[in-house]
Amino acid sequence: MAQLDNLRIVLASRPAGRPRPGDFRLEHAAVPTAAEGQVLLRILYLSLDPYMRGRMSEAKSYAAPVAIGQVMEGGTVAEVLESRHPSFKPGDIVLSHSGWQSHAVxxxxxxxxxDPAAAPITTALGVLGMPGFTAYAGLLTIGQPKAGETVVVAAASGPVGSAVGQIARIKGARAVGIAGGETKCAFVRETFGFDAVIDHRAPDFAEKLAAACPQGIDVYFENVGGKVWDAVFPLLNTFARIPVCGLVAQYNSTGDFAGPDQLPVVMRQVLTKSLTIRGFIQREFVAQRPAFEQEMARWITDGALKYKEDIVAGLDRAPEAFIGLLEGKNFGKLIVKV
Incomplete structure (x- = not known):
């Protein structure tokens, strides 16, 4: 085939605090060649997710950081251009982890x-992909919501939070969402069907959250941390479960955290209220993937679960979109149409 141009975005420098456009570099390279057992892909869609901020840092984590000069990593939906693998042929649409580039092997x-006929292919990066599975496995395995309980989730307009609240309601629990701004709050309430939604930007946010949870909180799905956690913590019931999925409010922090050490207070409540706090990575629950794919597809078909996507056109806009994601500027699952 004719040699094409591979557009790719690499990590140019490690950010100190908030990432800047200069921490990324746009490069042109030759399209790679597929070896035996490989396929050549043209990337159609790229998923942008908060975890990528951790990959830009050298801090010890559950996965190795992206090296300076290396293509930024990320989940992708791609078209097979050439195949040297018996299971794939040109034209097939696949889910891959090819990163921020236009072509990959x-x-x-x-x-x-x-299967593009089964669902829009972008859903493989969102509600039927890693974010949806994160919500499903984290909530049902760790949160274990029961009928009549109150489930609270931050970032409720995002792909994980919106799925958490809707699954909680499917299981008979009461869903209280936290989002930023009236537009997002209204969408969470009216389209995703949450029982209550609180704007974390409100000056009386903590008071409004308490009023929305008169029976306390039984499950808190943690996506944010920061002042949201501060408002949730006093409302936790005995035996409350807290799946810790993310801490977006802290991802750009540098140095020591300001304020008094809250660990003694937290640990005392963990003991006296018999709280369960567990961090998790969705791949820990890979055995649940078949059940997730079956149930989530059925809920979407039945109209019990809805989703929203925020699609940005152009790979060159990925850095700007990603920086905005960490500041809550996206509205729904953030995807780049490459």
């Missing part, structure tokens, strides 16, 4: 074929 064993 991938081992066929690491790809999952998608």
């Amino acid at each position: 991938a081992d066929g064993a690491h790809l999952r074929k998608l």
